[in-house]
Amino acid sequence: GAVVSQHPSRVICKSGTSVKIECRSLDFQATTMFWYRQFPKKSLMLMATSNEGSKATYEQGVEKDKFLINHASLTLSTLTVTSAHPEDSSFYICSASVPAGREQYFGPGTRLTVT
Amino acid sequence: AQTVTQSQPEMSVQEAETVTLSCTYDTSESNYYLFWYKQPPSRQMILVIRQEAYKQQNATENRFSVNFQKAAKSFSLKISDSQLGDTAMYFCAFINTGNQFYFGTGTSLTVIP
Numbered sequence: 001g002a003v004v005s006q007h008p009s010r011v012i013c014k015s016g017t018s019v020k021i022e023c024r025s026l027d028f029q030a031t032t033m034f035w036y037r038q039f040p041k042k043s044l045m046l047m048a049t050s051n052e053g054s055k056a057t058y059e060q061g062v063e064k065d066k067f068l069i070n071h072a073s074l075t076l077s078t079l080t081v082t083s084a085h086p087e088d089s090s091f092y093i094c095s096a097s098v099p100a101g102r103e104q105y106f107g108p109g110t111r112l113t114v115t
Numbered sequence: 116a117q118t119v120t121q122s123q124p125e126m127s128v129q130e131a132e133t134v135t136l137s138c139t140y141d142t143s144e145s146n147y148y149l150f151w152y153k154q155p156p157s158r159q160m161i162l163v164i165r166q167e168a169y170k171q172q173n174a175t176e177n178r179f180s181v182n183f184q185k186a187a188k189s190f191s192l193k194i195s196d197s198q199l200g201d202t203a204m205y206f207c208a209f210i211n212t213g214n215q216f217y218f219g220t221g222t223s224l225t226v227i228p
Contacts, residue, residue, distance in 0.1 A: 046216065106152075
């Protein structure tokens with residue numbers, strides 16, 4: 001149980017284009033989903049917290065117009081990197097929380113490369 | 116401010132031996148949850164073990180156990196009978212009653228055959 005999928009696993013895009021990453025909770029309903037960015041050999045950096053049906057809460061320093069988050073249903077959240085630039089290249093990870101136990105279950109991550 | 120500190124950036128252990136990863140945290144709250152996550156080379160984050168602060172008994176999951184010292188705000192992870200598949204980054208994490216999640220900086224563990 002508590003499986004989170006993420007799609008795509010890898011994406012290469014050209015500078016200036018937009019990329020959408022999907023995060024799905026497969027066997028449970030996730031009222032809250034999180035989006036993280038991870039640099040090589042570093043810890044996870046929380047970008048935003050997404051609650052179903054409401055606007056995402058962004059962490060300080062994260063541009064909400066650049067990283068668009070939509071949480072349209074209890075099983076799906078999307079992150080769109082708009083007008084991507086090479087510095088946006090990174091590993092993006094989503095997670096979904098299980099309210100009862102408070103733990104987060106993580107997707108397998110998406111490797112974004114902007115050329 | 117709430118923080119999670121992992122003071123061991125890298126550790127290694129011989130296969131079949133026991134290793135302990137340290138984690139300390141800082142909070143003024145009395146009720147919270149603590150977790151250890153494992154991130155192998157595949158980069159999939161996997162929940163290893165969880166501990167509820169109001170429970171005095173240390174959590175165990177097969178070869179993984181914790182030493183939870185609430186007064187000292189310490190939450191170490193012990194891995195017994197280390198296996199090659201235990202090679203990974205290990206992150207200590209804390210969540211408070213406001214559902215704010217904090218990760219430590221991670222410990223890279225290498226199991227040596």
